[in-house]
Amino acid sequence: MRAWTCARTIRGLVTLRFNRFQILTHLLCLLPFVWLVAGYAADSLTADPIQAVTQRTGQTAIRLLLIGLALTPVNTVLGFKPARQVKRAVGLYAFFYALLHFLTFSVLDYGLWFYEILREMSEKRYLVVGLAAFLLLLPLAVTSTRGWKKRLGVWWKRIHRSAYVITALAILHYLWVVKADIRLPVVYALILLVLLILRLPPVKQWFLVRQPAWIEPVNQFFSR
Numbered sequence: 001m002r003a004w005t006c007a008r009t010i011r012g013l014v015t016l017r018f019n020r021f022q023i024l025t026h027l028l029c030l031l032p033f034v035w036l037v038a039g040y041a042a043d044s045l046t047a048d049p050i051q052a053v054t055q056r057t058g059q060t061a062i063r064l065l066l067i068g069l070a071l072t073p074v075n076t077v078l079g080f081k082p083a084r085q086v087k088r089a090v091g092l093y094a095f096f097y098a099l100l101h102f103l104t105f106s107v108l109d110y111g112l113w114f115y116e117i118l119r120e121m122s123e124k125r126y127l128v129v130g131l132a133a134f135l136l137l138l139p140l141a142v143t144s145t146r147g148w149k150k151r152l153g154v155w156w157k158r159i160h161r162s163a164y165v166i167t168a169l170a171i172l173h174y175l176w177v178v179k180a181d182i183r184l185p186v187v188y189a190l191i192l193l194v195l196l197i198l199r200l201p202p203v204k205q206w207f208l209v210r211q212p213a214w215i216e217p218v219n220q221f222f223s224r
């Protein structure tokens with residue numbers, strides 16, 4: 001096994017080549033984090049900054065989970081090929097924001113006071129569902145590498161299909177968080193339903209023969 005060296009890591013990063021769509025994806029996924037840090041530094045995160053961070057990281061995580069799931073139909077149904085290349089990155093960004101969300105709750109809000117955290121969980125069902133979604137997301141993030149994909153073989157795809165269940169749990173968590181205005185979680189649930197319908201073979205086939213002609217130049221532009 002080759003020894004790790006700092007120089008080798010830097011060389012690896014320098015030789016990494018991203019296409020336009022990958023660069024755009026990374027920039028867009030980092031934007032909520034930069035916005036959050038800037039808001040925190042400028043002390044402009046409302047009167048309750050911890051709640052603001054919890055809400056923003058939660059919203060970003062759930063949206064990225066949905067976007068990550070949408071990338072497959074964007075490729076298979078619409079024919080936008082660069083979408084395939086960012087699936088792993090978007091999934092990892094979703095995990096990153098979910099981790100920030102969880103740490104905000106357990107470290108910033110509860111100072112890792114486990115007794116209090118457990119007491120809150122026994123009283124609030126939305127916390128149990130949120131934790132279940134987060135714990136299920138953890139193995140997906142760990143096994144997202146090429147090495148794990150090879151090691152797990154056919155199981156990799158089966159395991160990673162659980163992203164649909166995780167997103168459904170996250171939506172249920174959100175639905176139980178909001179008490180009155182359930183419009184946004186319902187919109188998220190409808191998007192998830194559409195994404196599931198787009199996975200059905202006859203639906204996929206219907207779109208496959210109707211891919212728009214303009215998608216080819218778009219693919220070429222973003223693949224550069």
Ligand code: HEM
Pocket residue numbers: 051054055056057058059061062098101102105127130131132133134137170173174177
């Ligand atoms: C994949 C995992 C998770 C996702 C995607 C997620 C997403 C969300 C979303 C969208 C909200 C609503 C934000 C808003 O009001 O605009 C929220 C709120 C919240 N979540 Fe999560 N969540 C996850 C896991 C967790 C975990 C593990 C915990 C703690 C154990 C947690 C604790 C909270 C709390 C305390 C709130 C705020 C409740 C309030 O405003 O009163 N979440 N989450």
